Amino acid sequence: MFKKFFRYLILGLGLYALIATLVIVFYKDDPQAMIWQDREAYNKRYIEKLKIEDTATLNSVLEYLGSPDLTFAKRDEEQVWQIVFYRTQHKTSDGITTIDECTGLLFKNGQLILWGPSAYDQYLKPG
Structure with missing residues (x-):
């Protein structure tokens, strides 16, 4: 009896x-399906890992x-500038995401x- 129970226990733990x-x-995180606190942490972790290289x-x-x-x-002659903001820090529980609650990522031609x-400041600079 004990041998049978032990066998099923090992089999169950192995399967688990x-x-x-x-x-x-194999399961990829889906930021769209996360609650806001988890998505905020997920965004922050990803952005913190970015390197200039x-x-x-x-x-x-x-x-x-x-x-x-x-x-x-915006387009500046032949250059396309785009800044995207992802929320990384909660400030006010008002249901509105503002720039001060986000981290900006600035793209030049993709x-x-x-x-x-400093990304938003750079985006706002003329020419």
Whole structure:
């Protein structure tokens, strides 16, 4: 009796470990399905890991983080500038996401060139 119980216990734990491993390895996080606190932390972790050597594009960021909370774009002669904001810090519980609650990622012709507090200042500069 004990041998049978022990066998089923080991089999169950092994099956559980296999399923947990498969979920961790193959399940992609979906920022759109997260509650706001989790999405905020998810955005912050991703942005903190960015390095200047990274060749991140607008499409790769959108694929990973999903739709931005705020977006602005402009054309300056042949250059297309776009800044996308993802919420990374909660300030006021008013149901409205504002720039001061977000981190901006600045793209020039689809390539990430700057992120953080100075990104919006750089976007606002003329020419």
